[in-house]
Amino acid sequence: MRTPSVRQIMPGSNREMVRKHTGSSLALAAEVPRRCNLGRDSGRPCTRGANLRSPRESNKEELEAIGAEVATRYRDLRKRPLSVAIMGQTGVGKSSLLNAMFAANLEVGHARPTTKQPTPLSVRSNEGHEIIFWDLPGIGESESADAGYLDVYADLLLGCDVAIWACHVDNRSTLQDVRTLDALLSGRSIDQRRLLLSRLTFILTKADVLSNPSWIYALDGNSGTFAPPKAVTGRLEERERYFEEVLLAPHYQELVSRTYVTGRFSGRKLSILSEVAGHRLEIEGRELICHGYVTDQVEKRLLARFPDTSEVWQRLRENHRVISCSSIFNYDLTRVLAAILNKLGWESVARFADVIEKTENISDIPFDTARHLSNIVVWDRRTERPIYDLKTAEIR
16 A cells, blocks of 8 residues: 555644654754864864964964874874763663664663663774763662762763763652752762763653654655654653753752854853843853753743844753653654763764764664554454554555
């Protein structure tokens, strides 16, 4: 039979959901090289304000030596492994998430906690670039175990390039996550608290468990992309707002959001931006830093005043969002990767990009695989045989 088009099989609101989530992969693919180029620029020597003579007065060999030293430092940093730590309560699917995002091969535990101690996993890209994932022991197993893990958590989270905090999207109790986050921050300096919070990317896993109504699989040739219908999207957004309120909002005074910028921001413009946002904004190298909690309201005010740089305000806001995803349907993994990319320092961006070279295809799932991820069987009670089974149905 002829495969119906997306327009034929779903209402307009659900078609919009598909366009939104299939387009995110292409957006990330375009974002990576742009961010990498800024990273290379950030590694070049800047003479403005430094104690150097002008090029006309300086010794040419001295300037060339400085440039060569910076270039060597950039190459050396790029060769280092990128470190990513992921933590969360037992059973939220931390290992599955890493497997889906980075084509890793971590053991997945279904009954008892698989990870007993901080476990490094080294993965190499096709070009041989190394990334090390730290799959941290699950929290919530016991108070004594959690207490023993806290110092290890803090050291790894502060030492890694990026950290992911995973929560189950359908978990009604956030008390354990709140207590653990508070314990990690307790007793640390204000700079350490800000650094830890700015590195954490909060993720809601297993978005696929919210399945009433059914998810949409938009087929294009031999593969397709999963997207939630409008009703499920609303429930996911509601869960994201709730987790943001309980995990991030209480630390509003310590939150910092930063993102890369391509244009120039004068002192006058930064002053106006700070007034509009209600937080202090400053430029550090090629990064714009907002010292404060970037809420929906802050983003809207910035968008209204400076719509020409809307992508900058959206990235600042995204840093303080909680993102729902599915490692089974590969749903919104590109959004997670983009959030990670935005939080990396310039010295880490190129290494991260080397590892996620093929992110433009991460959301695509072959139909032969997708048909086994979600199934419907129609059983005829009169004949006692199946009339329709997605796993065996032919699609032409």
